[in-house]
Amino acid sequence: MVNKKIRTVMKKILTVICAMLLSGVTAFQFTSCNNAEDENIPPRVTELRFNINVNNASVPDTKAVKTDWEDGDKLFVFFKAGSTYLDAIKYVTLSFNSSTGKWDGACSDALTDPTELGSDGKMWAVYFPFGGVAIAPDTDPNYSGGVTFRTSGSTNSALDGFPIYTFYMNGYASYTVSTAGDVATLDGTFDMKLPANYVYFYVDKAGDKFNENEKYRLAVEGVVPVACVSFYKGAFIETPQDYDTFTHEGSLGRFIGQPMWGYKYQDGIAFSGKINTQVNYGSWGSGSYWGGSESVDHKLVFFSDGDPAVTKTINAKLTSHASVKLLSPVKGVNGWVQAVTTPTTTLLNGTNWANWNLGAEDVNDLGYYLRWGGLIVPKDYRAQGYLTERNIGSSLQTSGYEIFDAARAYLGADWRMPTQADFNKLSKYTISWIDVGNTTETVGPAVEGSVTYTPNPTNPVHSTNAGMKVEKDGHSIFLPVTGYKNGETTLSEKHQGVYWCSDYYSSTASYRYRFYKSSWHSTDTNGTREYGQLIRPIKKN
Numbered sequence: 370m371v372n373k374k375i376r377t378v379m380k381k382i383l384t385v386i387c388a389m390l391l392s393g394v395t396a397f398q399f400t401s402c403n404n405a406e407d408e409n410i411p412p413r414v415t416e417l418r419f420n421i422n423v424n425n426a427s428v429p430d431t432k433a434v435k436t437d438w439e440d441g442d443k444l445f446v447f448f449k450a451g452s453t454y455l456d457a458i459k460y461v462t463l464s465f466n467s468s469t470g471k472w473d474g475a476c477s478d479a480l481t482d483p484t485e486l487g488s489d490g491k492m493w494a495v496y497f498p499f500g501g502v503a504i505a506p507d508t509d510p511n512y513s514g515g516v517t518f519r520t521s522g523s524t525n526s527a528l529d530g531f532p533i534y535t536f537y538m539n540g541y542a543s544y545t546v547s548t549a550g551d552v553a554t555l556d557g558t559f560d561m562k563l564p565a566n567y568v569y570f571y572v573d574k575a576g577d578k579f580n581e582n583e584k585y586r587l588a589v590e591g592v593v594p595v596a597c598v599s600f601y602k603g604a605f606i607e608t609p610q611d612y613d614t615f616t617h618e619g620s621l622g623r624f625i626g627q628p629m630w631g632y633k634y635q636d637g638i639a640f641s642g643k644i645n646t647q648v649n650y651g652s653w654g655s656g657s658y659w660g661g662s663e664s665v666d667h668k669l670v671f672f673s674d675g676d677p678a679v680t681k682t683i684n685a686k687l688t689s690h691a692s693v694k695l696l697s698p699v700k701g702v703n704g705w706v707q708a709v710t711t712p713t714t715t716l717l718n719g720t721n722w723a724n725w726n727l728g729a730e731d732v733n734d735l736g737y738y739l740r741w742g743g744l745i746v747p748k749d750y751r752a753q754g755y756l757t758e759r760n761i762g763s764s765l766q767t768s769g770y771e772i773f774d775a776a777r778a779y780l781g782a783d784w785r786m787p788t789q790a791d792f793n794k795l796s797k798y799t800i801s802w803i804d805v806g807n808t809t810e811t812v813g814p815a816v817e818g819s820v821t822y823t824p825n826p827t828n829p830v831h832s833t834n835a836g837m838k839v840e841k842d843g844h845s846i847f848l849p850v851t852g853y854k855n856g857e858t859t860l861s862e863k864h865q866g867v868y869w870c871s872d873y874y875s876s877t878a879s880y881r882y883r884f885y886k887s888s889w890h891s892t893d894t895n896g897t898r899e900y901g902q903l904i905r906p907i908k909k910n
Contacts, residue, residue, distance in 0.1 A: 412551045417483040419474030419555050421446075421463060423494075426560035427538065427690075435498075435537065435634070440467035444494045444559070445504065446474075447600055448544075450487035454602045457516040458506050459485065463494070474555075477504070483553045489545045494559050495597055495605055496538040498632050498639070501529075507599055515601030524583045527769030532598045537641060538563055539597070539605055568592060568644050569692045570629075572671070574636035585638045586628035586672040586778075588745045591687065592642040594629040607643075627745050628672060644687045670708050671698040672744065674772050675782040678708035709737075709779045714908050717798065717841045720791060721908040723784075724846060727776055728904075732847065738854045738901030741869055741879045742773040747901065764788065765871040774871060776906035784906050786871035789892045791907060792882040799840040802886050803847070836866060837884050846905075848884070854901030869902045 423444065427435065442465040448455045459480040463472040476483075501522030507515035518533045544557035563569075570587055599606045631638040664686040672678045681704045685693055696703035710730050712723035728737030728746075737746050742765070765774040765786060776784045836849035852863040870880040874895040881896040896902060 414483050414548060414553045415551045417474075417476060417486075417553050417555065419461065419463065419472065420557075421472055421474065421544075421555065422558040423463070423465075423472055423540075424558065424560045425538075426540075426562045435639075438465045438467075440465060442496065442498075443502075444472070444496050444540075444561075445502070445600075446492050446494045448486060448490055448492050449603065450485060450490040454514065455480075455485060456506075456514045457600050458504070460504065460516070483546075486544075486546050486553075486555060489543070491603070492542055492544050492557060492559075493600070493603060493605070494540045494542075494561065495600070496561055497533060497597075498537045498634070502533060507601065512599065512601045512606075515599055515606075517599045518597065524581060525769050525772060527767075527772065528583060533596050563690050564643075566643050566689045567641055568687050568690075570640040570695055571634075571692065572631070572638045572640075572695045573697055581633070583630065583632070584674045585631035585640075586744070587631060587638075587640045588626060588628040588670040588672075589642065590626050590668045592626070592629070592644055592667075594627055595643045626747070627743070628670070644689070644691075669695070670745065671705070672778050673698070674778070677711070677781040678779045679705040680708040681705045711780060712906060715844050715846050717839070717844055717846065718794065719910070720794070721910060722787075722846045723906040723908065726903045727779060727906050735849065735851060736903055737775075738903060739775050739869070740901060741896070741898040744773075744775055744778050763873050775904055780906060783909050785909060786869060786904055787882075787907050789870045789872045789880050789882075792868070792870060792890070792892045795839050796890055800890075801838040801840070803836055803838055848905065851903050853896065855897075855899075867896070867902050869896070869904050 423438065425435065425438065444463040446461040446463060447457050448459070448461075456479065458477060460477050461480070462475050462477070464475070465471075466473050497518070501520060503519045503521035504516045505519065507513070507517050509515075520528050520531050520533060523529050538561040540559035540561040542557045542559045544555050546553050546555050548554075570589065572585075572587070595607045597605045597607055629640040629642045631640045664684050666682050666684050667687070668680065668682050670678055670680045677700065679698050679700050681698075683693070683695075685691075687693070698705050700707050709728050712725050712729075714721040715724055716722075725732045725734065726736030727739070729735060739746060763770055765771060766788060771777050771785075774786050776786045836847055838845050838847050848866050848868070850864060850866045851868070852860040852865060853867045855861055864885065866882075866884045868882045870882060870892060872880045874880050878895040878897050880892055881894060881902060883891045883894055
């Protein structure tokens, strides 16, 4: 019995020892194999360096705008390693160092493994000339792996989060990666060029006038303020993509003739946009491809925030990569004149109301039908998207957003658009509807059958005008019926007076002031921001 127990214990002990020995042999073989492999594995790459040359390969005529690289210039670089596009958030920022004449590179936080770049591949670069740039993953599922570009750190915080205004150059190149120890070096050369069909405007300095960035805008008939707003798999995507079509502005709403943002460069301001090469809309050009073989008239409007806007017309041939130099845009100098007539005013209970609408020549004119936040009368109001200004989530009287107040932009810092409260005050004054038979069905000068308005704002008699006279203490203003535009030629609600307020209603609509013959006023309604409506300015006290 005892011997049987001893034999059983010994058997168990022997089994354990065998198992331990077998385990030890297996572990040894695994360890031995690992040691042999480690001898052939190079050290892990812990540093990525860049040896990238960047040439300014611009058309010589445009180098009046950008003659050489300057300290702080930045390029954003995106990659395709072999046949695989890297997600665009795995980009590299190149910054020019004027002391060394080299471009210093820094990886985004997303590019944590330099070996993803492989040994060779393709790369794309884009150069933004001004303002801070933030890069974020593209939220459109169709562009998964792409990025969008937005402004950040602007001198005017109201612009943060808006699309990049424009881009100046882009480039495409091959690269190779060599490794020495734990350091990988990426080599390549970019020839940065102006995009096709781009045109540049350079405004010379006028004294000390140009001393701030992100303050200036230039509208040129026939030129689109397109912007590079995203990058996806080898393509820089602009907005609007279908820039030659008025009826499809793109979701960010930049269309032909709208203002381009400028940036300070040397002693002046530079602007860039894309020429319209296919569509002829009257004064927008001459001929089906007006940008090519002939010089035509182009109306220019220059906005300098806080100063009255000035305008001129130039006869020029705008071709791909063209560069146009403009002399100082000052009223009465170099052919520039004030863009709109400054209205006289009537004081109603402490508020200086203009006697005529923005863009009108006098009380006999209706003025500009503008979109809310827009500065130029569109050729077509039939938008599929809204203006970029649809993103404004506040009143145009809020600090920073005054740059989108058309009254201020055209007339200067002493003027503003009326608020909801300003129009509501008018309800407390004496209101008189001035009727002229059925002529309220058609409005506007130079339209067959329209009313010719001849009001005198300080005269209580307006017997020949269709619209509303508002009087307080013997002083009065006249608001003609206007209707509003929601298409290229469509004028809706022609029996109403419709005027913009500066107040926000929703992400796509803003408050407006409306009056009828039977119902004299309403500021509780809202209008879609893409509608063309009129503005009655107020001069600040």
